Amino acid sequence: MEEILTHFFADERGEPLKVVGTTVERSDARGHVTGRTQFYEDVSFPGMLHLKMVRSTRHHALIKHIDARDALAVPGVVRVLTHKDVPHNWYTILRLIGVEPNDEPVLPEDRVLFLGEQICAVLAETLAAAEEGASKVVVEYEDLPAVFDVEEAVKPETPAIKPHGKNYFVYEGHHCRRIRFGDVEEAFSTADHVVEHRYQSAPIEHAPTETTGCIVKPEGSGRFTVYSNTQALFFTLDNMALILGLPFGKLRLVGGTVGGGFGGKVDVIVEPIATLAAMLTGKPVKYAYSRHEEMQVSSPRAAERIIIKDGVMADGRIVARKVTLYVDAGAYSRHSPYGTTKAAAHMPGPYAIPNVHVDAHCVYTNRTPSSAMRGFGVTIGDFDLEVQMDRLARMLGIDPFEFRLINAYRDGDMKAHRKIVEGAALVEVVQEAARISGRTLPDRFTQMSSLTRETAHG
Amino acid sequence: MARLRGRGMASVNYPTGMNLGGDPSQALIHATTTGSFVISLSSVDLGQGLKTIMAQIAAETLGVPYGNVMVDTADTDTGPHCMGTFASRATHRVGNAVIMAAKEAREVMMQVAADELEVDPDDLTSDGEGRIHVVGSPEKGIGLVELALAAHFKHGRTISGRGIYMKPKSDVDPETGRMDPDSAQAHACTVAEVEVDDETGEVFVLKLTNVYEIGRAMNPAMAHQQIVGGAWMGISHALYETTEPYYPDRSHGPTDFAGYLMPGPGDLAEMRSAIIERPAKNGPYGAKGIGEMTANSPIPAIANAIFDACGVRVDEMPITPERVLRGLDALRGTPA
Amino acid sequence: MRPSIVSLEVNGSHRDFLVQPGTTLLAALREALGLTATRKGCETGSCGACTVILDGEPVMSCLCLVEPLDGARVETLEGVATGPDELHPLQQAFIDGFATQCGFCTAGMIMAAKALLARNPSPCREDVIVAISGNVCRCTGYAAIIDAILEAAADLRAARPSRAA
């Protein structure tokens, strides 16, 4: 187990604690090893229907016609739900915190924007019948040109992929989330070196071992109990009520034990439609993603393209950092407008850089909408920033630990998004990592502290 | 053919309680008549161990044994509002709400004990092992069971408390980006050692040395779980994972774990980690939150170690053998 | 396509039940028999969450059709504990070694490990790795799981009773 190095920040530690800070047995471990832990899927109800989605086979297309007759003829199939059945057909999860516009239908009306987008729901007495039914729904498409590249998508000549708006999220009249701090252009003109590189990542799946799903049970009281593995019960409840046009008090969410989330279970996709199905049939309904759906249809971590341009002095001080960042939100917003803001706020990394310019674009393309994941808005940026740092250190011939320390932020510094740094500890983690990995730093660097900045900096 | 060795490092910060604010969470606590304390929440445990940590926080604040605390979550009928478990907010927001609720419950508990013992509540202390007693005289005291029974059946009082924690919403200035998005910053530095097979382009992560600063390690064994599991995910992200291997081309997407590549139990790196604690002023017992950040610093540290090993700079994640090999071929002047 | 009756010995008890053609062992356990400790993570044989012991061999129960198994002996996590309050050394080692996080992989891991220890009471680290190489864990990074299995093997060899929590 890790050593806890209490000699750091010793006078900020406060009174000794009795329970916090000690290792106690996990309260859920016994349930896990005996198999008695109850995940949502461990409940089941007599007469439960299974829901299977018919999914888009196109990246971008108009839906000309949906023919469900053959599906309804499959023994066990009881009903097919389309957008016409959804009371308020908008899924805009962040509208709870005022994010606009509505951009994602619960079930699409006239077009699909990505491969795998849900089109209509087949309800059947068994999962096998639901699957067979779903395979027999005939959807007639008219293909539209699809856009997959973020920089392509934001070009003025590229047609918008949505009926409303542009191929990017608009931040209070701006085409991107902006950070403006100091004057980067001025600093580039006086920097000893100006270095620019492009970085790219691809979408990453949360891949929890338990797939997303829920079971909805209509209660005698007229309420609906939703057994769900969502990461956010009330977020889900509130969004469901808006979509279903139900008083909030009609819904009860039960969950809290989740087979891995990593951010992938913050979306509210399965619960509204399963509850709608329960409302319309009066039966318990289960909607669970298959592993294939979890892999390709559930929101991944967004791919990001980040271009970092730095102005740096020969002594190692970074004087300017300009970041152009594209978050590939996929077809719809979900949490990406917020994640893009978070990505912008994270720049320029844990360093005190006097001139920072960030343009962070939240871009729509014809792929699976991305959403939150562990390290949302930060993980990919850190890869890019720290590879860039390594490049700069090597170019200048400065040891990489020392290069971080020269630029490390300290208490009292102003970050690019104009928040004063407090509780900094970058200096200390770098010093300690150097020490335990066998790199001896010169005194000048071992004497540094996050609490103050030496006057003869640099 | 050779295996080339290299070392790289990276340092990062991570915003916790990061939600631009306006995202309160609540907690309720009540004592049963036999001296157990039930925390009612609607927060979700993803496996990171929220239930255990919240019970520890409540036990600490109440001054009762950990074993006397039960966590009842997550049911929207019985648990008060919580925005959810994401953005490294659960430990921070819910933990603070639990502290507030536990303080209120403790006040009642101490008052009832004072009434029973006929002393002033300010003269009382809890021993953390199930007894409340007069400071300096451990024999003049009362056990939790007796106390809880008395509260209910004699004094007609509920030992209970309500808690909420809210960080006010921060609006972002559209021109400058001025905002107050987070509650604390955690920190990490990773040193990675790798070997690169110059014939296949395969990368083997030999060792990760990590130092994390997380405010407070609430439960060291569980912090260890996050560190090991997170570092593993970092290796996985760095070298293997994607749903779109030919991004931005949409083809060849994996559909299960046979196609979605991750390191297996035989591909583990040696790990050495240390924890620094700089308690956050606004964190519950100083905690900043560790769950999300542990995957981040290993990724660039590995990328930098690969460059150190073989001179190939891969600017695209994941750093697949194909990408490394193309880089090696370019260096060697051989056609890819 | 008519349902048929299948008989299995499950965790030492004889069970007869009715299944539709094409039902997997996993579905039979979870749905027909109500034994939900065995988890479903993919139904394609790629995650190992559904691992059970079939006639002494670890198998992925999502890949086995149940009808041809008539008469077989099946062991699931429900049958591993040695008593209502007495855990098997593997279970205790998983608790003590903090080898579970979300717990969704745990059933499969313990069953794969139990099958290993039955045929090899003194596995080396490599043996353990091979035994769980079909089991995905997304949370722990595996190290604690491997250590817990080695720990349990040592406990079993010493024929010590499981250490009380």
Ligand code: FES
């Ligand atoms: S459910 Fe059987 S291997 Fe995944």
Ligand code: FES
């Ligand atoms: S503990 Fe979550 S998958 Fe293993």
